Each structure stands twice: as C-alpha cells, then as structure tokens.
Amino acid sequence: MPHRVRLAEIIKALSRALDMTEGQPPGHCIGCCHIGTAIGHSLGLGETELRDLYYTLMLKDLGCTSNAARICQIYETDDIRFKRNFKLVDGSLAEVLRFLVRNTAAEAGPVRRAKRLLQAMKNGAENTVELIRTRCENGADIARQMRFSDDVAAGIRDLDEHFDGSGHPLGKVGETIHLFARIALLAQVVEVFFHEHGPQAAVDEIGRRRGTWFDPQVVDAFMKVAANTRFWQDLASPELEEIVLGSEPGHQAIMADEDYLDDIALGFARVIDAKSPYTSGHSSRVAAFTDLIAEQMGLTEARRRRLKRAALLHDIGKLGVSNSVLDKPGPLNQDEWQAMRRHAEFSEEILSHIAAFADIAAMGGAHHERLDGKGYPRGLKGAEINLDTRILSTADVFDALTADRPYRAALPVTEALTLLWRDAGLALDPACISALERGLQQQDQLRGFTFSGS
Structure with missing residues (x-):
C-alpha cells in the first residue's frame, strides 16, 4: 500500500552517496543545502522557488559519476581524490597548473608522468568542457526522470x-545562468572552504x-547570511541533517506510492551504472534477471517489486x-x-538510512x-543468507559473466550457466540457478540472444 514518506528524507540519504563519489565528507550536499536555502531566503524567493532550490542543492552532483571513468583515463589518477582536490582550486591559470602537476599520473614513472601531463595541458580546455558537459547533462536528465521540475x-x-562567462560547458553569462545554479555553485565553494579552512576563509574566497x-547579487545575499553567527554554528553542528530536514520549504510530506519509489530507484541506478563503462546498464539487467528468477520461483508481485528495487540499488556503494580500482x-x-x-x-549503510529502502539494505550488504x-x-x-539475497546474487553473477569486464570479454550464455552450476551449493543456490535457466528458456529473446541450453 502507498505510505507517507518525506521526499527530503530519501534524497538526503541518497545525497550521501553523491558525496562519496565527489570525495567529500558525508553531509557535503546537506551543508550546501543549508547554505543555499539561507541565501534563497535572503534573496526573498517564494515557497515554490525555495522548494525547488532545496532539491537542486541536495542533488547538484547527480551527474557526478558520469565523468569518473574519463577522469581516470585522461589524468591517470584516482577520480575521487582528483575531484576532492579540484574543488579547492580557484580557477586561475597558476592554480590549475599546480593542480595538474600534483594530480596527474602521480604514481607513474617520470617519463610517463611527463607525457601524460603534457597531454592533459595540451587538451585541457577540450577535456574540461567534455567532462563538465557529461556531468551536467546527465545529472539534469536523471533529475527529470526522478520527477523533479x-x-x-x-x-x-x-x-x-x-x-x-568563464565557466563550462557553454560559457553562459550573467542571468542566462539559472539562479539555482548561481546559488548552488557559491554554496558549494562555501561548504568546501568552510570545512577545509573555516568561516573566514570561506567568506574571503x-x-x-x-x-x-x-553573481554579485548572490554574493551580497550570502554576506548578509554570513554575518549571523547562528548560521555558522548550524553548519558545524552534528545535528545539521535534522536542521536541514526541519527547514524544508513548506515542510511538505508527500504520499509516495510504489511507482514513485521505483522512479527514484531507477534514477539512482543510472547514477550507479554511469560510474564505469563496464557497468553500463548492469543494475537494470540485474533487476530484470532477479525478477525472472523470482517469477519462476512463484514469489508474489509485491515481493518481486521489492526485489527489483534491491537489484537496482545493490551496487550503490560502488560510488x-x-x-x-573498478x-x-x-x-x-x-x-x-x-x-x-x-x-x-x-551499500548497506546508505540504504539503511532511507526508511523507504531500509528493508532492502541487508540485500545490498550481502549480495557477495x-x-x-x-x-x-x-x-x-x-541459512544465514535469505532467499531474496540468493536470488539477487545469482542474477548479479550471471550478468557479470555475460557482460564485458575490464579483464575479459562477455561470456556466452551457455558458458556462463555452466560456471554458475559449477558453483551451485558452494556460492549460489541451485534452486535459483535452475529458476534462471527455466526463465531464459521461456524468454529466449531477453537481451537479444537465443538460448540454446547448457
């Protein structure tokens, strides 16, 4: 049955996953939300605008996984560390060059490092536009999928x-940039410099x-907010999450039906799968295989729906x-x-903080x-591993075998099933493998292959 759940509680918890992939401490997006909504109030925004600003700030990094693999490829570096360090760069040429020297191929030999650094500098502008466009456009698309305005x-x-006009990807100028973005970028810089160097450093920056x-108008609004000691006390408070949840514009609890929760899970599955080219579509395929097994095993529609949701979110910890490494x-x-x-x-930690997804958190933690x-x-x-987790694990391994990986090409379906049966009773439940095999036989067009048995 539909149940009453606050959207802010779900998005707040999911934003912590975004903090991880940006190399930020837990609560970075929450802090930005506190800062940005205070600026919105100072600017005199109405309730509807404030509510949309609130969710923009929570989800500003929604597309952040989309460029992670490319960052590793271009700069031969740890993408999470790279992103964390880059947030402290002021954009001046000297700072950017220092950043590149410190963060490009740092663990490579001197010749290889020099070559990679020269390539990064030569193609710097082109690379920056590519990385930011990918991030921003994908984030906007996922926000729409999750029913945001x-x-x-x-x-x-x-x-x-x-x-x-010095920004990216389009070099927009002044008020052609959406107001929410003008506020969010400032809030992001304040939050990062506050935690790194303190309030005065944030104000100075x-x-x-x-x-x-x-935007000078947004800066002036922030300066009014920054004059309030309570603002900084709340930003540093261990109770900041509760403060931000309590300040949600309109304090609107929404009735989230099952379809809406599915849309949120689907949206975040896109975030998860964008992290690596080798996992593109993985979560959605695991959800399809999970449902195939569950259907063959006669599980109820409600249980199958819960399982599909778990499959979509099982790898959220990979952020x-x-x-x-990936x-x-x-x-x-x-x-x-x-x-x-x-x-x-x-995965288990993130999902356990979301009341609507807490019942699938254990599956996220146990799928390996x-x-x-x-x-x-x-x-x-x-017996310590329940049936639902066994189903999910079987689907996860099957998709991993039948998809390309960095270290090998995708295996044919029959070979993948042979490997599953080799692990039957050791790693995987034979009943789940059998159900998967029956389902594939009945739906031999799934994923475009023809099933010929094992």
Missing part, C-alpha cells in the same frame, strides 16, 4: 557556469570571486570506490581488493556472500 534540472545543468565566478584491467592488489570489497558495506561462507563482507553461510 525543469527548474531543478536547469539548476543542475548550469552548475559549473560562471557569472563572467567568495569575496575574491565576486563578479567572476559569482565510494575509485574507478582506478576499471583496472589486471588483478587487484591487496589494498585495491579491500577497497572493492567495501562497496557492499557502503556465499553459501560456503567464503563471501564478503561478513562471511555469512548457508
């Missing part, structure tokens, strides 16, 4: 434009960029893993493997467990 989408799309990066073409070393393993823990106890992160064994 065109104004929210426009605020996300214009986030990296600068008031003087905003003052330095007045009229270049930032906290660098693409230098896309590595060879074997992972011990540290890289530990980083990869943590994604299941991250094995029946023989050799899985991770907890080494669960046998």
